[in-house]
Amino acid sequence: MVETTGGEPDDGTAEVLDRPLPDGVRRRVVQIVSDGFGGLTVGELPAQLRQYARFAPNRRAKFAGNAMAAALETDPLFRQRIAEKLREVQPELTGALDSGAPPPAADPLDVAAAAYVLRPTGWVKLVAAAGEEALRADAERVDEENRAELERLREELTAARGQVKAETERLRTELDSAKKEAESLHRKLRSALSDVKRGEAAVRKIQSELETARTEGQSQVSAAESESRRLKARLGEVEAALEATRRAAREGRSVEDMRVRLLLDTVLDAAQGLRRELALPPVSVRPAETVDAVEPGRMTPKDIAARALSENDPAILDQLLALPQAHLVVDGYNVTKTGYPQMPLEKQRLRLLGQLSQLAAQTGAEVTCVFDGAELAAPVLLAPPRGVRVLFSKAGVTADELIRQLVRAEPPGRPVIVVSTDREVADGIAKAGARPVASVVLLKRFSRG
Numbered sequence: 001m002v003e004t005t006g007g008e009p010d011d012g013t014a015e016v017l018d019r020p021l022p023d024g025v026r027r028r029v030v031q032i033v034s035d036g037f038g039g040l041t042v043g044e045l046p047a048q049l050r051q052y053a054r055f056a057p058n059r060r061a062k063f064a065g066n067a068m069a070a071a072l073e074t075d076p077l078f079r080q081r082i083a084e085k086l087r088e089v090q091p092e093l094t095g096a097l098d099s100g101a102p103p104p105a106a107d108p109l110d111v112a113a114a115a116y117v118l119r120p121t122g123w124v125k126l127v128a129a130a131g132e133e134a135l136r137a138d139a140e141r142v143d144e145e146n147r148a149e150l151e152r153l154r155e156e157l158t159a160a161r162g163q164v165k166a167e168t169e170r171l172r173t174e175l176d177s178a179k180k181e182a183e184s185l186h187r188k189l190r191s192a193l194s195d196v197k198r199g200e201a202a203v204r205k206i207q208s209e210l211e212t213a214r215t216e217g218q219s220q221v222s223a224a225e226s227e228s229r230r231l232k233a234r235l236g237e238v239e240a241a242l243e244a245t246r247r248a249a250r251e252g253r254s255v256e257d258m259r260v261r262l263l264l265d266t267v268l269d270a271a272q273g274l275r276r277e278l279a280l281p282p283v284s285v286r287p288a289e290t291v292d293a294v295e296p297g298r299m300t301p302k303d304i305a306a307r308a309l310s311e312n313d314p315a316i317l318d319q320l321l322a323l324p325q326a327h328l329v330v331d332g333y334n335v336t337k338t339g340y341p342q343m344p345l346e347k348q349r350l351r352l353l354g355q356l357s358q359l360a361a362q363t364g365a366e367v368t369c370v371f372d373g374a375e376l377a378a379p380v381l382l383a384p385p386r387g388v389r390v391l392f393s394k395a396g397v398t399a400d401e402l403i404r405q406l407v408r409a410e411p412p413g414r415p416v417i418v419v420s421t422d423r424e425v426a427d428g429i430a431k432a433g434a435r436p437v438a439s440v441v442l443l444k445r446f447s448r449g
Contacts, residue, residue, distance in 0.1 A: 036085030269324030
């Protein structure tokens with residue numbers, strides 16, 4: 001009998017199993033422990049099993065199987081408690097084991113698992129016998145399954161042989177039919193190939209004729225288009241030349257008329273200026289009175305420059321602007337950056353144009369102020385002051401080039417005064433007949449008022 005108290009047992013607990021617990025027996029033992037686990041309090045459980053106290057039996061058997069088997073083997077008190085729970089659940093089986101006569105109709109695995117937990121006298125033999133019985137049962141089951149599988153495979157083989165034979169006969173019949181059909185198709189194919197070759201030859205002939213016609217047509221179209229483009233280009237050239245001729249005739253006539261008229265006004269104003277300067281009374285000139293007469297000399301910008309004045313004297317500028325039909329051309333930024341460079345460009349322009357307006361009103365001279373268009377960040381909204389023409393150079397054209405264009409546009413003999421400190425500008429306009437004046441001279445004239 002197995003002692004169920006805490007005293008020292010005197011039965012089969014001293015027996016030792018000398019081989020591993022069979023897998024089937026071990027699974028039944030774990031299930032017995034898992035079923036009895038829920039009837040114990042946390043304090044009655046070994047320390048390593050207390051964390052599984054709240055697990056369901058199936059999850060407990062799955063996750064704590066190894067820990068429960070180890071505790072059952074190493075903790076006699078825990079095993080006794082599980083044995084007591086087993087006696088409560090299976091009293092007939094446990095009673096038979098305690099009496100040493102297990103029921104012959106019981107499952108050997110259940111008998112071995114219960115014997116492993118209860119540890120009655122001879123439990124090792126029961127476990128070993130259950131393991132051997134389980135192995136024998138597994139072997140018989142596997143052998144039975146193998147025989148059944150072999151029989152099934154034999155039946156399948158017989159059926160497969162019958163199917164293969166039938167399929168072979170069917171395929172042989174289909175092959176014979178296919179051979180006959182293939183021979184018929186070969187004959188039809190040879191006939192079709194002959195027809196295709198004849199059709200291809202006809203198509204190649206038609207394609208050749210079509211390509212020849214297309215080539216000739218393209219050549220004719222290309223020639224016609226080329227001739228049309230040539231005629232259109234020629235017509236455009238003629239129209240452009242005609243328009244250029246008309247425009248040149250109109251512009252040439254208007255420019256030449258303007259230049260002649262301006263030169264005539266210059267000559268007339270010069271004559272009137274000389275008459276006022278010399279205080280000559282009006283006389284009637286007769287041919288006899290011209291004999292051995294001395295013609296009054298004409299004052300030019302060079303004559304004024306030869307007077308005893310300094311090059312930086314603003315009086316030179318007054319004398320030049322007093323000449324008839326004088327035209328004052330000012331290099332705007334050259335003057336402003338010489339006189340007041342610290343101011344923004346917009347204020348520089350406004351200040352210079354205001355001073356030039358006063359100068360134009362005082363002298364009556366034509367005044368043109370030129371600014372470099374490259375300095376502009378945006379179009380300038382500027383209303384030119386009275387008496388001053390304001391010009392900005394176009395993109396790619398500097399203010400210096402625009403000044404030279406203005407000088408070249410004037411007729412020879414008209415007094416043109418250019419205000420600029422740029423030596424290249426001064427040399428260029430001097431060769432064209434204009435009079436250069438330094439920017440500082442104009443600034444001094446402004447400061448004088």
